[in-house]
Amino acid sequence: xxxxxxxxxxxxxxxxxxxxxxxGVTKKVYVTxxxxxxxxxxxxxxxxxxxxxFARWVRDAGLxxxxxxxxxxxxxxxxxxxxxxxxxxACISKEFxxxxxxxxxxxTQWLRALAALAHxxxxxxxxxxxxxxxxxxxxxxxxMEKAVIAPVMSQPSLPMHNAAGLAIAxxxxxxxxxxMEAEDLSVLAYRFEGDRFCRAERFAAYEDVLGDRFIGKVLxxxxxxxxxxxxxxxxxxxxxxxxxxxxxxxxxRDEILSFFRARLIGDQ
Numbered sequence: 617x618x619x620x621x622x623x624x625x626x627x628x629x630x631x632x633x634x635x636x637x638x639x640g641v642t643k644k645v646y647v648t649x650x651x652x653x654x655x656x657x658x659x660x661x662x663x664x665x666x667x668x669x670f671a672r673w674v675r676d677a678g679l680x681x682x683x684x685x686x687x688x689x690x691x692x693x694x695x696x697x698x699x700x701x702x703x704x705x706a707c708i709s710k711e712f713x714x715x716x717x718x719x720x721x722x723x724t725q726w727l728r729a730l731a732a733l734a735h736x737x738x739x740x741x742x743x744x745x746x747x748x749x750x751x752x753x754x755x756x757x758x759x760m761e762k763a764v765i766a767p768v769m770s771q772p773s774l775p776m777h778n779a780a781g782l783a784i785a786x787x788x789x790x791x792x793x794x795x796m797e798a799e800d801l802s803v804l805a806y807r808f809e810g811d812r813f814c815r816a817e818r819f820a821a822y823e824d825v826l827g828d829r830f831i832g833k834v835l836x837x838x839x840x841x842x843x844x845x846x847x848x849x850x851x852x853x854x855x856x857x858x859x860x861x862x863x864x865x866x867x868x869r870d871e872i873l874s875f876f877r878a879r880l881i882g883d884q
Contacts, residue, residue, distance in 0.1 A: 626665040626691040630672075631683070638729040644690070645730065646683040649675035652740025652880035655682050655731055655758070659749030659771075659851060661702040662688020666854035667748070670869070677873040679880065680738045682730060686711075686723065686751065693845070693855075712750070714774055717781030720757045720788055721774075727754055728761035735763035742766065744876040748854065749773045749813065753783040756803055759792045766879035768872055769805040770852050771814040780817035782825070789825060796829040803830055804875055806868050808849035808856070810837040833871075839864035 620626070631646035646663070654674050658667040663685060671681045687709075688702045711723040731743045742765035747754040752772025758764045774783035782789065796802065805822065807814045819832040840849035840856040849856055853872065857865040877883040 620665040620669060623693075624665045626668050628663070628668060628691050631668075631681075636684075636730065636733070638726055638733065641726055643726070644685040646671070646685070646690075647681065648672070649678075649680040651679045651738065652743065652876075653680045653682055653731070653734035653738040654744035654746065654766075654876055654880070655684070655727065655734065655755075655764075657684065657727070657745070657747040657751035657754055658686065658688075659751065659854060660687070661693070661698065662686075663690045664688075664693040664854070665691065666693065666851070666857075670853050670857075673869060673873060674876065677877060679744070679876060680734070682734045684727070684730060712774075713783065714750070714776050715778075717775045717778050717783070718786050719775075719783065720785045721754065721783065724754050724757040724760075728758050728764070731758055731761045731764050740880045741882065742880060744768070744880055746770060746872065747772065749851065752814070756792060757784050757788055759795060759801075759803075760788055765799070765801055766876050767803045768875065769803060770872075771807050771811055771850055772805065772818060773813040776813075779815040780821045782818070782821055793826055793829070796826065801829065804872060805830060805832045806835065806852040806872075807832075808835050808837055808840055808852065810848070811850050812848050813850055833868060835864050835868065841865075 631648045636645045656671045712721045713719045735743045743763045744766035745755040745758045746768040748770040752769045755767035775781040822830045837849045844855045
């Protein structure tokens, strides 16, 4: 796997770039691997080399990655100025509801359709989904699609400016909760203890609604890569992951991969 650093440009040439039209909307989706499908949704500011590295780990675990391009420039990690421009564009886009509590982003309907398509193409018991940061909450909303059975939320950061807010409509949250109980499903969630964008209040709010179906994992700030360009501990399996055996972030990555395989393939 390629060695990466903040200035590395990833050509993504080991992915198949598809243009997928669903619900009348076309988006580019990067696909790689074989086996049951996992939807990998990037954090801000887009499909960076760090997000692509995680997608390759999912592929190498025996799964098919579907990685939609939702914002930003694919394959690069832009500087602070361009990152803020990407965030601003996403915040005013009709696809995302960055500041709305108790409201699901419209883009989740497209993502559900992508999950259904991926399951039809790849088979298996169902589909996994992981959202990160800006997309972190989306994995839960995607459970409105029956194919999605393995959701993971990594540092879910919406709604912005409301630490205890949940970026999912109440009726959807109730339906997801009922489905989890009926089908014995759960959602994994990860954050760093001192994350300013995904604080303890958000995990507490999810746990209050979902009970023990919400499996929240909190990593110490000392587990975050100190050399990452973003100094606030935030991106558990991408920018702040320390790719060394025994590191808490690597253990989190391996837990996620095992979760996907157990749910989608049947590994114990």
